[in-house]
Amino acid sequence: MIPLWIGIVALLLLSMWLLWLPLRRAAGVRDAMMTFEADDRNNAENVAIYRQRLAALEAALAEGEIDRERFAEDRLELDRRLLEDAGSAGRRPLCRVQAGRWLLPIVAVLVIVGTLVFYDQTGGRRDLALYQVIQSLTHAPPETRLAGLEAEARRQADNPKAWAELFPLYRDSGRFDKAIGTLERLIELQGRQPSLLAQLAQMKFFAAHRTLTDEVQALVDETLKLDPRQPTVLGMLGIDAFDHARYQQAIDYWRRAMAGYQDAQSGQALRKVIAVAQQRLAATRETTGSTSTSR
Template sequence: MNLLWIALGLLLLPALWLVVLPLRRAAEVHDAQQAYETEQRDEAQNVAVYRRRLASLEAARERGEIDATRFEESRLELDRSLLEDTEARRHSPLKSPRAGRILVPMLLVALVVTSLVWYQREGAEGDLALFAARQEVANSPDGSLPMLIERFEEQAERQPGNPKVWLSLFPLYRDSGQFEKAIAALEQLIELEGRQVNLLAQLAQMEFFVANRTLTDDVQMLVDEVLEQDPRQPTVLSMLGLEAFDHGRYEEAIDYWRRAIAGMNNPDSAEALRNGIAAAQQRLGIEPEEAGSGNEGPSLNVSVSLAERLRSQVSEGDTVFVVARDVKGELPPLAIERATVSDLPFEVTLDDSDAMAPMASLSKVDEVNLTVRISSSGQAMPQPGDLVGRAGPVTLGDVQGPVNVVIDGIVD
């Protein structure tokens, strides 16, 4: 930041020099103007012309060409003309070349203050602070995603009106699984930038996943608002396809995903949706469009059971979440399936159609960690008292048969 202010100071120097330049030339200009006015002979020429015309009038009167009355009128007209010419050409006295010098430092101060105020309002100082925070974490031996989030949260406190702060925080919260904070960041961004379609679509998607992939009233209102402005919005159409797939409406899911692909610019996201379409077609018992192309994507069979000692702590209607995450934990969940305790034990297949978002799916990684959690509240985020089981890392493609996960722990 110090380099920024040094650069601004260097840029101001030429401007200040231009302001001072007229003051340095003031004495020279004053002397030249005074010399010009001293040498000017316009008044003498006017008087000479006046005398010649008056002599002509007198000669005409003596020859009898004009009478005394006409002579007096003409002479008065000449007198008036001489006075007017003399008054028009009269110059006010030149001021001292030192006059007005006080204005120069005032202008210099005003220029500097105006420049700094303008930069504070319109400049990119806040964006530079964000860049510096990112570079600090990138260059730190202990740099991590939590550290980057902490640095950006500090910037959010210092410059809450900068939309780029919230635009940077949103994906960090999302990728670290802090979905409530991701929603809050999106809402703050929408408040600053207005209800833009792409922002509303991302907000609808986040609230949809936080609500366990359910179209709540709030999510539906956002969906309606987005589709009213852009019926081809791919994020919302992808989400609607996922909701239809979860509830067995496979033909509807295929229709949504095909419309989403038509509006997508990201080939990876489009490929993930094509894999979802192929999975939906398999569920319908028809030949997948992409069959034989090698693009179906990886899948993972998971066998889930509950330790007998914990059976008394759950109810038949409690929700069971089966979640696959990347080993580093940097991405959103790669695949999620839901069931209930009454289904235990059960076997489930995870694939790209179970992804929370097209940019985070099983196709993006080679290894995953598996977490199975029983939630009495039905909340997507772990709560103290939830029962949990884990397995991994599991290498996709190398697993023979289902991966066994036993729910045998309790979330602190």
């Protein structure tokens, strides 16, 4: 749990810093705005223009260019424009520098709650518990490790990662029935993915003493329909072909399987069995050739 809380505290500090930074700069921004408004000369210019136009109207009236009725109308229009300009230049009062600071603790709490909810909804809490169990069993005897993971899988029956940790222990110890049950549970949780179907076919194949039963063949067909290059299934088909002395077919399957494996260890293992199959194939051809010659 320590890494989780370290992450939460780091996230909280980051969010508080991002909120505090603009608040820290608020005083400077407010002072700059007040200085700008104090130096604003728009109103003074509008008044100067108004006085110039009013003087022009009074001069026109004095010279008889307009009558008093026209003078009154034009002055009324001039006054109205001055008021409109002054109103449009009006500004809302600036907020206090302290405004919004009460949001800081609220947002901090929301960040913590949101982080915990998200962590729980995405399965992080379960995965962390599983990780702690795995770490505690790292140096335990195989049976103790198996029993611990079985107990955790029962506690987290809906967590596919718990079953995925359990499967290789059953597989490597030759407990094919248990391995099959684990894979079937994984398929229930994650759907009929080609990799899971391929492993299920492989376990059923070995449980049936390396026999390609109808059930196994159905799983093979389904897997290859979803992924024609699925290496686990191709490797298993190569084993079946090899067991029935179809060495060329086994070689072809294993070469196709090599293209699907990403790890070097699997590729090296396939090269070795391909070499064995090639030797068997060559020996078979020599035997067939010798028999034909003797006849």
